[in-house]
Amino acid sequence: MGEGWQLMRIQGIPLRIHPSWFLILALATVAFQQQYSQQFSAQAQEPLLWAIGLLTALLLFVSVLLHELGHSLVALSQGVKVRSITLFLLGGVASVERECPTAMGSFWVAAAGPLVSLALSALLLLSTHSASHASPLLGAMVSELGGLNLILALFNLLPGLPLDGGLILKALVWQFTGSQRKGIQVATASGKVLAFTAIGLGAFLLLRGAGVAGIWLMLLGWFGLGAARNQTQMLALQSVLRRLQVKDAAQRRFRVLEADTKLRELSRIRVSDENGLADWLLVCDRGRWKGFVTDAPLQSLPVQRWDEETVGDHLQPLDQLPTIRDGAPLWQAILQLDQPEVNRLLVLGPAGLPSGTLERPELAERVLKELGVRLPLPILEAARRQGVYPLGMMLPPVARTIESNPEA
Numbered sequence: 001m002g003e004g005w006q007l008m009r010i011q012g013i014p015l016r017i018h019p020s021w022f023l024i025l026a027l028a029t030v031a032f033q034q035q036y037s038q039q040f041s042a043q044a045q046e047p048l049l050w051a052i053g054l055l056t057a058l059l060l061f062v063s064v065l066l067h068e069l070g071h072s073l074v075a076l077s078q079g080v081k082v083r084s085i086t087l088f089l090l091g092g093v094a095s096v097e098r099e100c101p102t103a104m105g106s107f108w109v110a111a112a113g114p115l116v117s118l119a120l121s122a123l124l125l126l127s128t129h130s131a132s133h134a135s136p137l138l139g140a141m142v143s144e145l146g147g148l149n150l151i152l153a154l155f156n157l158l159p160g161l162p163l164d165g166g167l168i169l170k171a172l173v174w175q176f177t178g179s180q181r182k183g184i185q186v187a188t189a190s191g192k193v194l195a196f197t198a199i200g201l202g203a204f205l206l207l208r209g210a211g212v213a214g215i216w217l218m219l220l221g222w223f224g225l226g227a228a229r230n231q232t233q234m235l236a237l238q239s240v241l242r243r244l245q246v247k248d249a250a251q252r253r254f255r256v257l258e259a260d261t262k263l264r265e266l267s268r269i270r271v272s273d274e275n276g277l278a279d280w281l282l283v284c285d286r287g288r289w290k291g292f293v294t295d296a297p298l299q300s301l302p303v304q305r306w307d308e309e310t311v312g313d314h315l316q317p318l319d320q321l322p323t324i325r326d327g328a329p330l331w332q333a334i335l336q337l338d339q340p341e342v343n344r345l346l347v348l349g350p351a352g353l354p355s356g357t358l359e360r361p362e363l364a365e366r367v368l369k370e371l372g373v374r375l376p377l378p379i380l381e382a383a384r385r386q387g388v389y390p391l392g393m394m395l396p397p398v399a400r401t402i403e404s405n406p407e408a
Contacts, residue, residue: 006084013072013082013094015065020089028057032144040137048137056141063120063149064092067156070116071109071164072096078105091152098400103175103183110167117153121146160191162227180405181235188231195224237398240370246333247326249366250347250356257293259285259312266311267298280321280344282354283311289353291315318354321346326355330367333358334399343387364389 007015033053040049064087072082072094081097100106124146132139157165166187174183202217255269261283270278283290293311301309323346324333336345337360349355361383368375368390375390383390 010069010085011073011076013069014084016084016086018086018088021061021087024089025057025061028060029054032056035144036137036140039140043136052137052141056144059141059145060148061087061092063117063145063152066120067113067117067152068092068094070112074112075100075109078102078109080105080109098397098404099180101404103171103180106174107168107171110164110171113164114153114156117149117156121149121153124149158194159187160194160224160228161187161231162191162224163194166191181238184231184235188228191224191228191231195221195228197221198224234398236371237367238402240367241331241334241395241399241402242329244330244366244370245326246324246328246330246345246347246358247356249330249333249363250326250358251362253344253357253359254280254282254346254354256282256284257311259283259290259310259315261311263297263301263306263309263311263314266293266295267306270295270298280346280357281311282318283315285312289318291317292321318346323348324358326350330363331399331402333363334395335403337363338396338399359384360387360389364393364395367395 005017007017009015029050030053033050036049036052037046065085068085072085075082075094075096078100080100083095083097085092085094100109124142128139128143128146131142156163157168159169160166161170161184169190170180170183170187172183173186174180177183198217198221200221202214202219202221204214205217206214208214257266266281269281278295280292281294282292290312293314294316297309297311297314298306322336322339322342322344324336326347326349333345336342337358343359345358346354347356347358361380364383365375365380379390389395
């Protein structure tokens with residue numbers, strides 16, 4: 001969907017507006033203006049009706065924002081970081097860093113949004129009578145917003161992903177079965193049924209002449225199918241990251257030098273490096289690992305001394321390099337590579353000795369291969385040069401979800 005433009009921060013959470021939001025704001029304003037025009041054309045002038053239509057549309061999205069804030073604040077109370085809240089064509093969505101580590105935590109995060117909408121609906125509907133006494137137009141707006149918040153709550157409680165009801169269903173199945181995976185499977189299947197129902201009903205309404213309503217239902221169904229597909233892919237990705245070990249993806253991006261190697265040779269090696277991140281240079285002395293050497297001596301010493309001093313004179317201990325055991329699950333490597341300034345891991349064998357290296361591009365390539373996906377060579381080469389996951393793959397959030405539920 002994309003990030004959109006950041007409007008402000010609420011409780012430290014960025015509020016973003018996606019470009020598609022302006023389209024739905026305009027459509028909602030027109031719809032509300034037409035509705036008010038049918039009721040109050042004799043009592044109010046056209047500019048006022050347009051202004052009330054726009055105000056109703058904006059307050060509706062304020063209701064959506066409060067709905068998402070309900071999710072977000074409960075997520076924060078569960079120790080889950082909320083990246084942003086984004087308003088877009090189909091309403092709003094809160095982006096979280098990872099899922100709650102417990103089933104009941106997930107339940108309350110999912111239920112918080114509908115509870116906020118139900119509370120707003122009750123408050124507005126109870127205020128309708130008083131608002132109508134102040135102004136019939138104001139009363140109509142309050143009543144409309146109360147009804148829409150009730151619809152928002154009930155619609156979101158439908159038991160299928162990605163709706164809140166689907167998340168509630170997932171959490172309940174997870175709680176009673178002890179399996180988060182089972183919860184996702186049940187909620188995804190339910191979501192597919194709802195999505196196909198929405199598409200079918202939308203097509204029927206479209207054929208009967210209800211153009212906007214039919215198209216809207218079909219759009220919601222299409223969005224639901226996409227969300228169900230994403231959940232299925234997420235389950236497959238989590239399964240791969242749990243199953244694969246670091247040694248399955250490790251390569252060898254280091255060279256081994258003897259401790260008596262002159263700095264002149266180090267310079268020659270560096271000149272021969274063509275692109276991408278330079279190989280690490282590990283140092284041995286008669287078969288024993290001693291440490292590693294960087295380019296710092298070449299930068300700090302005059303060229304005349306490169307033939308006198310050796311790499312052994314400028315050793316750094318191996319434990320200063322980020323390391324991981326070759327038998328560790330691959331998702332743990334993703335978490336380590338997500339740390340600041342960590343672009344490569346030194347892979348250690350069973351005896352604790354260097355056996356390879358692991359970087360983001362080769363890790364992603366191995367995962368994609370396991371999923372049956374092969375990327376074009378130019379894309380992989382570009383990722384290697386930049387030291388990033390190809391195509392911007394968002395593997396760290398998936399790894400954090402696994403970390404919170406390693407046995408799911």
